[in-house]
Amino acid sequence: MGAVSYYTKEGLNKLKEELNNLKDVERLRVSQAIAEARDKGDLSENAEYDAAKEAQGLLEMKISKLEDTLATARLVDESQLDTSKVLVLSTVKIKNKSNGTEITYTLVSENEADIKTGKISVNSPIGKGILGKSVGEVAEVNVPSGIIQLEILEISR
The missing domain is CATH 3.10.50.30 (Transcription elongation factor, GreA/GreB, C-terminal domain)
Known part of the structure; x- marks a missing residue:
């Protein structure tokens, strides 16, 4: 867990919106890309599938980092x-x-x-x-x- 970070109300809301977008919109988009690539056949030679899985890993890493940031975020009055x-x-x-x-x-x-x-x-x-x-x-x-x-x-x- 990281050090405590202090945010304005505007900054904290921006982080929350970004996290919600990643979870609700981007996750769905990446899942659809994986499904489409999987439908194209042999996964061992499917570059689209590999790219989509890598994009999924990067997205999950970004989500995790944002969740850690929000866990240590404090609103400043x-x-x-x-x-x-x-x-x-x-x-x-x-x-x-x-x-x-x-x-x-x-x-x-x-x-x-x-x-x-x-x-x-x-x-x-x-x-x-x-x-x-x-x-x-x-x-x-x-x-x-x-x-x-x-x-x-x-x-x-």
Whole structure:
């Protein structure tokens, strides 16, 4: 069993929908593909059957992984979170001290991370670097291009 992961209501619902889709829709589709391939005759020389069975194995593995993730998932009540320091689900405005760039990120679990929408994982280098910091503090973050200094300008939910 994996470590506990914290999710927003939206993120948790998305995981549940994906699991239901895999179980209710994809399982049926793969079963039908296996049945069709089996109907074509000799299984020892049937590439379609082998491919369908392999797809079934991969699907079951994905379902199992999602079930494990959901078993350790915890819903976070954003209204109860402290805004004096950066935590999971904090929306943080930071300033890169070397070039003056300001950017806003929301720290989320690894499965909810989406850089296009400004959601970064708490396990990313920046996420780890700013976690636990307060407004006005400067975090030194080790990123692939070297060490950058990020000043915490604002924390909200």
